Amino acid sequence: MTFSLVARCPRTxxxxxxxxxxxxxxxxxxxxxxxGVGAVASQNVTDPRLGPMALDLMAGGMTAAGAVAEIVRQARFVDYRQVLAVDRAGGTAIHSGPNSLGIWTQAQDENVASGGNLLANGDVPQAIVDGFLGATGHLGDRLIAAMRAGLAAGGEAGPIHSAGMKIVDKLDWPIADLRCDWTEDCPIEAVATAWQVYKPQIDAYVQRALDPRAAPSYGVPGDE
Known part of the structure; x- marks a missing residue:
């Protein structure tokens, strides 16, 4: 019921x-x-615990491949799970259990990995990887381009209703965490719209957290 990608920007x-x-x-x-650690997608018949588990393993020094292999060794019901990971060196790894739903495939390259289940066709993850590698600009721009490419290649077998994008940099919290939790329209485009609004304000929100004395105004009624 899902298609996704995890990615690292080698420049930043x-x-x-x-x-x-x-x-x-x-x-x-x-x-x-x-x-400073990585990104992980835990999907299909989802166990949200696998994401933090993989990140803890990579924070302890494992590569993405090592972390995913350890999850396969330790976790229960891994035949039902898809887990995608990218590490601090740009290494990627994917586990797709044989009980993943419908048409499920995966694709990966340096700095990017994609996987999906209940897909319209098996070409979607490779289209996502190609879309990411062919895009330029901020990591968020490249993530949006990749998801649009996956949707254009067929996306899920049925309509999609939710989407999200999370980006981390040097801080303890995400610099962007944008979601559309339900829509009858295109959730990827809803997230893309939110990204275009949020992207110019990222640095200001970081500054407000680190030192509000030097932060720019909020630009809303009542703010002087």
Whole structure:
């Protein structure tokens, strides 16, 4: 019921994940990222615990491949899970259990990995990877481009209703965590619209957290 990608920007060291699904609030369960460590998608018949587990393993020194292999060794019901990971060196790894739903496939390259289930066709993850590698600009722009490419290649077998994008940089919290938890329209475009609004304000929100004395005004009625 899901297609996604995890990615690293080799220029900035940022990590990001973008995901879409026919299910509600997909990003709340599937999207995991930690600054300086990596990004993980835990999907299909989702176990949200696998994302933090993989990030803890990578924070302890494992590669993405090592972390995913350890999850396969330790976790229960891994035949039902898809887990995608990218690490601080740009290494990627994917586990797709044989009980993944419908048409399920995966694709990966340096700095990016994509997977999906209940897909319209098996070409969607490779289209997502190609879309990411062919895009330019901020990591968020590249994540949106990749998800649009996956949707254009067919996306899910049925309509998607939720999507999300999370980006981490050097801080303990995400610099962007944008979601559309349910819509009858296109949730990827809803997230893309939110990104275009949020992107110019990222630095201001970081500044407000680190030192509000030097922060710009909010630009809303009543703010002077």
């Amino acid at each position: 060291g940022m990590f990001g994940i973008a995901v879409a699904s026919s299910s509600p609030a997909v990003a709340a369960r599937c999207a995991h990222a930690r600054a």
